[in-house]
Amino acid sequence: MKKKTFVLGASLKSERYSNIAINRLVNYNHEVVAFGLREGTVAGIKIDTNLMPYKDVHTVTLYLNSERQKAFYDYIISLQPERVVFNPGTENPEFQNLLKQNNIFFEEACTLVLLGTNQY
Template sequence: MNKTEKVAVLGASPKDDRYSNKAVQALLNNDHQVFPIHPICAEIHGQRCFKQLTDLPDSIDTLTLYVGEEKSSELLEQILSIKPKRIIMNPGAENSILEEKALAQGIEVVRGCTLVMLRTGQF
């Protein structure tokens, strides 16, 4: 990893046992700028939460998904509208329609685990 990225975590959870929560912490530990997306929670690991993707103040390098296909399908237009450079579909967050539309817009799509990618230097 050579640079700090702006990373939005869709499905971020304030619960310590959730992988999305662990991802927020791991991203912070790796010096990334993290934008948790949660409709109710005010902050996670000291980072202000945003209610929805369109509330983000900055452009995003990576959007990492921790929501299932049904939820990401509901948010498909919102996801594409923020134009992330890359979308990571964590295990259980795969969505073929979103993947197809993102690739058509030139957005890189990775089916992988954010935590593993960080640990192995593939993020």
């Protein structure tokens, strides 16, 4: 089953992990939506600079540090994703507690590793 994934903290810079993740997700045929500071396209995916009312998001994968995540707590919870992936460097106990309270599964993992080991 392919999982619609929202990449939060998407970058146009090819060396950034969020950029690599978008490319890999597309290669694995997952539907991808993305939000970042700069508008552009990565692997055919438009990076939105405004928060959109995405529907049927299975996974939110985070590429923002814990401080920058705060502005997105309510928005992410409103999407009611199946899970939130805290990639290395994005761990956030405060947000994880909010996700628990809203019955949203989360894991501290690397999207790239999950994809590469067929655990996504």
